[in-house]
Amino acid sequence: MLKIQNIKKTFNAGTINEVKALQDVSIIIEEGSFVCVLGTNGSGKSTLLNAVAGTFQIDEGSILLYGFEISKWGEYKRASLIGRVFQNPFSGTAPNMSIQENLAMAMKRGKKRGLGWGLPKSLTKEFQKLVKPLNMGLEDRLESPIGKLSGGQRQALTLLMSTALKPKLLLLDEHTAALDPKTASKVLDLTQQVVSKDNLTTLMVTHSMQQAVNLGDRIIMMHQGQIAYDFQGDDKKRLRVNDLLTLFDELRRKENIDSTVSALLLEHYV
């Protein structure tokens, strides 16, 4: 279970570029649930994910994961509980190292790394079995460097790597946004398979409302650093893309009205 309580984050505080990226966000995510996070650019959806991953330290609040208060932990320490897939397909793998070396490193996620052999022979067979279901022919190319693969292949491998040791939480940061539509849907299918196989608790940021509607059991819509809407259970099941679009429009209109109305009020009353 992930319990986020009253977290706040302001970037460039006290300067002209001040951005209140997270304003008092609280949410409880049950074990085994698959949450999609939607929102416009700059709404704070990626910031929320990075706050949990530990890319930066939050200003206030607490993050409890599986009973651990992780908000003061370094990024690398949180990795013992969290698996991550990044938006950029090049971020999740070491390009100059072989596929099997990358996979072997993933098998050690969050564990102590000592002077034991980094790539035991026994693992090769296991890796072949692991990548075979991808149907990308990677099982015969385990020794070639990952940098030679396509973005989709690398993203699929990153997904396998982040979930090879069942993480307590899986963070997906628009992990299909940089792929072509065909590859994206392939990676998305794989995501669904991997998540449902181990019943992983998942937090997925996405731009695509279609994805949010099709996947997962809960949708959170972020706006101006806050959670604007939260749909779960039957509400989520009934939700369609058009409903989400209407909500987006509503948010945008509210935003415009807010600023003009306050300007009006200012003129008349001050």
Next chain:
Amino acid sequence: MSLLIGSLTIGLILALLALGIFVSFRIFDFPDITAEGSFTFGASTAAALIVLGANPMVACLAAFIAGMLAGALTGLIHTKFRINPLLAGILVMTALYSINLHIMGRSNIPLLNKTTIFTWIETFSNGLSGEMAKTLVLDWEVQVKDLWTLLFCGIGITLFCLVIWWFFRTNIGTAMRATGDNDQMIRALGVNTKRMIVIGIAISNGLIALAGATLAQYQGFADVQMGVGMMVWGLASVIIGESIINDTSVGFVIIGAVLGSIVFRLLVAIALRWGLNPNDLKIITALFVFIALILPSIMKNKKKLTFKKKANA
């Protein structure tokens, strides 16, 4: 011929330097200029200890540890205080200059008539085949003790290569390579990349200091200036090695660094023999590395151009 054997020996000794540069530059992608200071640091530490009558092996070990400390300091300055790698290296290198002068008490220490690892080899050779023994290699007359020195240096370097090769294939070594390759990725897999950098730069400078300590014993003195230009020298060796051996796996790159060091030393010896002014050595080295660094992109552009021409035609 004895010139050739001498060059090969120095090439092997400086292969330690090339290995150190390989670790910082190629594995961590960390332009570590501490090398210039830690090379002398190793030499001065070892020389001072040998003058005090220490066992040369102990002196070498002390030099290695001294170099590791210097490297760890650079790594810490970079990771803890977020100072640019180059600047962190320059700070430590500059500070080491004073420390080296303090260790030696003056600007150089001669090691004549002192016991070093090379006098050990000489004694061993003399005991085996008598003093001033000579033998024929390819019709050239050479001193037997020079051959033994070369052999022992070769064995020593081979052992170091094996240890380094093994280390970078262990779990922690693999994590270090990944730190240099994609630090975001390996951090997401639970590795403290800052710690990896500190340990890695420490190992790199330990090797470089050991190269300094060994060279000081070979040439019979330690000098406060002997580290100047060593980083570029090591880089030249690594680059030559990469062009000789066209393979990116750890084992081959290590072999390449050693071969590169030997070949580079031989080239320098030949150039000096042909009458190159020794004062020009550093500028030639720098030019060489400059050309080696820009050559790949020039070749690429040229390929693109011919490709375009073909497309237009």
